[in-house]
Amino acid sequence: MNTGGYDVVVELNESLLNRFLNLGHCIGKFPVFTGVYTLPIDDVPESLEEFMDIGYEVSVAAPPTIDFTTDHRVKMSIRGQSKFTVLGNITFELEVEFTVIFRPVFDQITRQLVLDAVDAEIDDVELNDTYHLPVNVINRLNEVLATAMEEYLTEDIASIEVSPVLLSVELPYMPPGDANKLTVGLGNVKVLNSQVMAAAVNLLGYTGGDVNQIADFTGGSHVGVGVNESAMHRVYDFWWYRTIHPKSVTQTGSHEFDPPDFVDWIDELVDWVAAVLTLGLVDVDIDIDRVWAEYGATLRFSKFDFDLKPGNKVELSGSVSADIWLKVYVQITETTSLFWGAWDVSEETSTVTLFDLRANGLTLNIDNAEGRVYLDASRRLTVEVTDLDLTIPLPWDVPEFLLDYVVDWVVDQVVDNLPPIVLSPAIIEQTLPDTTITVTATATNLVIDETEALVTANIETSGIGSYAPYIANKNPLSTEVHKRDCEWAHRISQRNRVYYCSLEKAVEDGYDGCAYCLPAHHHR
Amino acid sequence: MKRVRVDRKRLERFGFKPVKGLNASIQKNPELSQRLKEDFRATLEAQGVKVDDEFKRLLRESWRQQIKEDVRRVAEEKGGDDWYLKRVLRGEPIRVRVKVSPEGHSKRVKEGDCE
Numbered sequence: 001m002n003t004g005g006y007d008v009v010v011e012l013n014e015s016l017l018n019r020f021l022n023l024g025h026c027i028g029k030f031p032v033f034t035g036v037y038t039l040p041i042d043d044v045p046e047s048l049e050e051f052m053d054i055g056y057e058v059s060v061a062a063p064p065t066i067d068f069t070t071d072h073r074v075k076m077s078i079r080g081q082s083k084f085t086v087l088g089n090i091t092f093e094l095e096v097e098f099t100v101i102f103r104p105v106f107d108q109i110t111r112q113l114v115l116d117a118v119d120a121e122i123d124d125v126e127l128n129d130t131y132h133l134p135v136n137v138i139n140r141l142n143e144v145l146a147t148a149m150e151e152y153l154t155e156d157i158a159s160i161e162v163s164p165v166l167l168s169v170e171l172p173y174m175p176p177g178d179a180n181k182l183t184v185g186l187g188n189v190k191v192l193n194s195q196v197m198a199a200a201v202n203l204l205g206y207t208g209g210d211v212n213q214i215a216d217f218t219g220g221s222h223v224g225v226g227v228n229e230s231a232m233h234r235v236y237d238f239w240w241y242r243t244i245h246p247k248s249v250t251q252t253g254s255h256e257f258d259p260p261d262f263v264d265w266i267d268e269l270v271d272w273v274a275a276v277l278t279l280g281l282v283d284v285d286i287d288i289d290r291v292w293a294e295y296g297a298t299l300r301f302s303k304f305d306f307d308l309k310p311g312n313k314v315e316l317s318g319s320v321s322a323d324i325w326l327k328v329y330v331q332i333t334e335t336t337s338l339f340w341g342a343w344d345v346s347e348e349t350s351t352v353t354l355f356d357l358r359a360n361g362l363t364l365n366i367d368n369a370e371g372r373v374y375l376d377a378s379r380r381l382t383v384e385v386t387d388l389d390l391t392i393p394l395p396w397d398v399p400e401f402l403l404d405y406v407v408d409w410v411v412d413q414v415v416d417n418l419p420p421i422v423l424s425p426a427i428i429e430q431t432l433p434d435t436t437i438t439v440t441a442t443a444t445n446l447v448i449d450e451t452e453a454l455v456t457a458n459i460e461t462s463g464i465g466s467y468a469p470y471i472a473n474k475n476p477l478s479t480e481v482h483k484r485d486c487e488w489a490h491r492i493s494q495r496n497r498v499y500y501c502s503l504e505k506a507v508e509d510g511y512d513g514c515a516y517c518l519p520a521h522h523h524r
Numbered sequence: 525m526k527r528v529r530v531d532r533k534r535l536e537r538f539g540f541k542p543v544k545g546l547n548a549s550i551q552k553n554p555e556l557s558q559r560l561k562e563d564f565r566a567t568l569e570a571q572g573v574k575v576d577d578e579f580k581r582l583l584r585e586s587w588r589q590q591i592k593e594d595v596r597r598v599a600e601e602k603g604g605d606d607w608y609l610k611r612v613l614r615g616e617p618i619r620v621r622v623k624v625s626p627e628g629h630s631k632r633v634k635e636g637d638c639e
Contacts, residue, residue, distance in 0.1 A: 264598065271534055271535060271594075272587075272591055272594075274530035274534075274535060275538040275587060275590075278535070278564070279538075280532060280540065280543075281543060281546060281550060282532070282561055282564070283529065283557070284530050285528070285529050285530075286528050286529075286530060287528075288528070343583075343587075385624050387621070387622065387623055387624065388621075388624070389619060389621055389622075390619070391619045391620075392617060392618045394608075394617070394618055395612065397592055397609065397612050397613055399595060400608060400609040403608040403609055403618075407608055407620065408631060411620055411622055411629065412629060
């Protein structure tokens with residue numbers, strides 16, 4: 001079992017996490033961090049105390065990248081930029097490369113994979129040393145930097161969201177309210193190998209699973225989602241007893257029969273109508289103008305039982321309680337006015353109600369039903385019924401052409417109105433919280449066996465145009481850069497837009513800051 | 525549709541006890557038939573047939589039974605085609621195998637049920 005007995009296992013490829021880190025960096029998930037470090041020197045004269053403070057400003061210069069190590073850790077490489085202010089107003093700038101060790105965690109609230117920094121280590125420092133500082137000073141600055149970065153990465157940015165929202169807590173056709181949302185419990189998170197990590201969670205209070213039994217089933221795709229069959233049953237039960245999706249429907253219809261439909265019964269129809277009109281006492285000429293039926297059914301569906309089988313096959317059974325009714329009318333033209341009211345006859349329209357039948361509380365059994373699991377348009381695992389046996393204990397001994405039509409109609413109503421069989425919440429939500437980024441998951445494979453369903457998918461996000469914080473205008477008459485929400489940015493024609501994650505990069509490329517939204521960078 | 529002449533001979537199977545005597549009278553007195561065509565209900569009552577609710581109830585029951593018999597007879601005369609009706613007449617439920625597809629549902633009577 002690939003899911004290790006957990007309800008849901010989401011596996012994420014390292015390349016996908018790096019893409020989300022890149023996005024996070026672009027939209028400012030790594031803010032500038034500032035602070036003051038006081039040199040730990042005792043007995044400093046009061047007049048020199050202000051010179052003991054070293055101000056620092058740290059930012060992440062380039063999108064970080066993560067690496068799953070062979071010892072099942074997550075290592076992130078960060079290129080940082082630091083600015084120190086010492087002795088009141090002397091400034092040093094350093095570029096620093098860090099390695100940070102992270103503990104991957106599944107956040108139950110956001111349902112995203114987050115990385116908690118547990119240890120930061122400086123790999124390399126490049127000091128813009130225009131002051132030719134002595135080695136011991138540089139060493140001291142290194143200590144300050146280490147302290148600052150550790151604080152930054154372990155306290156200020158305590159955790160970094162590195163994934164889309166892995167699963168929704170909403171199910172379709174549910175009434176509002178938290179009580180009608182799935183509860184997600186933390187299972188475990190594990191780096192499976194140098195390419196893939198897994199987040200295992202349980203639903204609706206279940207507490208099982210063995211993280212050591214989880215296997216990599218991504219097959220090279222960005223993401224793999226495994227759902228255990230026992231979880232599907234719990235989700236379906238939860239959904240069924242709360243859903244507002246109609247479990248009972250009433251449908252009606254009418255149908256006009258053409259003469260070929262009832263050619264075998266034409267003599268009987270004529271005789272029946274004539275007998276109704278005359279008590280069998282009078283010879284009569286009759287034209288049958290129309291034969292039609294009005295019918296309806298109220299269907300009350302019960303919950304299905306289902307069982308996953310190998311080869312993406314689902315066996316199902318269930319039942320429907322039905323009230324079915326049928327009225328059959330014959331409209332005639334006759335030579336004499338013989339209507340006399342013993343039968344249900346409309347004298348105005350020359351219509352005889354030949355059958356008026358109703359069967360209440362029939363149990364229609366659905367047996368030997370088969371289906372397949374598929375990922376629907378909302379990325380939920382759902383069952384599509386492909387075959388079924390329907391047993392209809394209809395007691396009506398009426399001509400075959402009527403039975404044939406009504407049975408077909410009832411079958412269509414049962415099949416067309418079957419409530420969905422919802423097996424899982426939506427996998428990979430289409431939006432990233434607090435961003436304008438949209439996420440598209442395209443399934444690459446779906447494997448069903450007797451215990452679980454395994455889906456693999458590739459993830460695409462909306463382009464940089466949907467989230468970049470800066471938009472430059474490459475029109476030679478402008479060459480200005482704006483904040484994304486600046487009203488002047490909205491006026492730039494699509495063909496002239498250039499998107500930037502970093503203002504510095506835009507300025508470096510020659511764009512001038514907008515006087516309205518970036519006045520500090522406006523120089524023309 | 526084609527006009528059909530329905531004679532009394534054909535309708536004899538709908539024989540209804542309360543009008544049995546009237547039928548015999550029509551045989552003897554053809555004018556009675558004409559009077560029925562002109563004013564059916566009044567003629568009935570003039571002949572002593574009381575058309576009350578009980579009369580109508582009995583009539584419905586009698587003819588429902590006759591229609592049931594006709595349906596069974598036609599089904600038996602036709603042979604093997606009326607699969608649904610034959611199951612109903614045997615007091616068995618109708619069983620249908622349904623293949624579901626987005627284009628429409630194909631149905632067939634469950635194998636072994638159409639003997």
